[in-house]
Amino acid sequence: MSVPEGIPWMTHAREPRLLPVLVYAALSTAIVSSLGMLLVPTVSREFDVSVSTAQWMLTVNLLVGAVATPVMGRLSDGPHKKRLLVGSLAIILIGSVIAALATTFSVFLVGRALQGLTYGIVPITIALARRYLPADRVGRGISSLSVTVATGIGIGYPLTGIIAGDLSYRLAFWFAALFVVSAMLVVARAVPQGPDAQAARHRFDTQGAALLATGLGALLLGVSEGPSWGWASARTLVLLGAAVVVLAIWVVIELRQAHPLINLRVLRSGDVLLANATAIGLGTAMYLGLSVVSLVAQAPSETGYGLSLPVFWAGFVMAPLSAGASAPTAWSTSSRAGPPWRHCCPSARPWSPCRRCCCSLPTTRCGRCSSECSCSAWASAPRTPRCRGSLPARSPPKNSAAP
Numbered sequence: 001m002s003v004p005e006g007i008p009w010m011t012h013a014r015e016p017r018l019l020p021v022l023v024y025a026a027l028s029t030a031i032v033s034s035l036g037m038l039l040v041p042t043v044s045r046e047f048d049v050s051v052s053t054a055q056w057m058l059t060v061n062l063l064v065g066a067v068a069t070p071v072m073g074r075l076s077d078g079p080h081k082k083r084l085l086v087g088s089l090a091i092i093l094i095g096s097v098i099a100a101l102a103t104t105f106s107v108f109l110v111g112r113a114l115q116g117l118t119y120g121i122v123p124i125t126i127a128l129a130r131r132y133l134p135a136d137r138v139g140r141g142i143s144s145l146s147v148t149v150a151t152g153i154g155i156g157y158p159l160t161g162i163i164a165g166d167l168s169y170r171l172a173f174w175f176a177a178l179f180v181v182s183a184m185l186v187v188a189r190a191v192p193q194g195p196d197a198q199a200a201r202h203r204f205d206t207q208g209a210a211l212l213a214t215g216l217g218a219l220l221l222g223v224s225e226g227p228s229w230g231w232a233s234a235r236t237l238v239l240l241g242a243a244v245v246v247l248a249i250w251v252v253i254e255l256r257q258a259h260p261l262i263n264l265r266v267l268r269s270g271d272v273l274l275a276n277a278t279a280i281g282l283g284t285a286m287y288l289g290l291s292v293v294s295l296v297a298q299a300p301s302e303t304g305y306g307l308s309l310p311v312f313w314a315g316f317v318m319a320p321l322s323a324g325a326s327a328p329t330a331w332s333t334s335s336r337a338g339p340p341w342r343h344c345c346p347s348a349r350p351w352s353p354c355r356r357c358c359c360s361l362p363t364t365r366c367g368r369c370s371s372e373c374s375c376s377a378w379a380s381a382p383r384t385p386r387c388r389g390s391l392p393a394r395s396p397p398k399n400s401a402a403p
Helices: 015-033 040-046 056-075 081-101 105-132 135-146 148-166 169-190 206-229 234-256 264-268 270-298 311-322 326-337
Strands: none
Touching: 015 081, 015 105, 015 135, 015 148, 015 169, 040 056, 040 169, 040 270, 056 081, 056 105, 056 206, 081 105, 081 169, 105 135, 135 148, 148 169, 148 311, 206 234, 234 264, 264 270, 270 311
């Protein structure tokens, strides 16, 4: 029997190894993103710049990441998910090589800016998991991918300390390049080829992306240079004022767009607003804490607050702050949550073909009350009523059992 085109579960025989590959790609880029924090004092000495200037290696990286993450997340909803992932990894690879070979601080910042795309890799991997994983593994896969940032940072700090402490900080960036190359190879082999026939095709919100980049750039520049320029100086006030105006215009435009870069309408829900505000607060606190701990750990003892630790041991001091141990918790929580059709009732038959969209994915047709809940893939499966009942039920895996 031929497999219908566009059926995510049945089209790709390489699905069993897809999730480990996506986790590896996200974990690799998370490790790359952790290189900057620990190396600020080292870069300051190597390029003969002040510590405050060297911290621009963090600022420019986060600025690019703040803009790239929503852009890459929006593009991952389109048909070229694999091409987007491989292309992003290639840019991160170029940035790692530039940072490793840089002879001036300006060139080094260019490499760090290109590495900022690491923050947008996780949304792409989540989009791929949602599209190609079986319905009963989507929840677990997304939860696993969501914690790779914390886990990767927890691995990256000690590795950076070991490599930069015993060898050279440049070798840390060469190590990052090697990590990214390995991720590109496994992604090219295991991720299904595109384009995705079921993906939505909408015009990209270029105006929204430009306004967001301008507003965030002005805000970060004003906050970063405020202490040295003076908070009441004209340059600082102009930058912060411009940031507020540009971001306000961006919000108005996004709310009027049919397909915005970021759907701000969901923030009208109290739960969504609270979750996002909590994430922003925790992220801000985490990066402030990591930055302070890194500087205190490596500052000379003559300062009165520094511990004079070499970069080797500073990496181990910072590792516990990454909270990488959250990965097993998220995995066990997703396991207890179970597949989506279990929420229908205990007698749902998960392996019968869906009668609404003929996608041969698990349906939640209830065997007790004969009511038909939504198919777990109804939102994305093609509507083809003419094939109703023509597809036989897919045999469940040997390790699966109907509830």
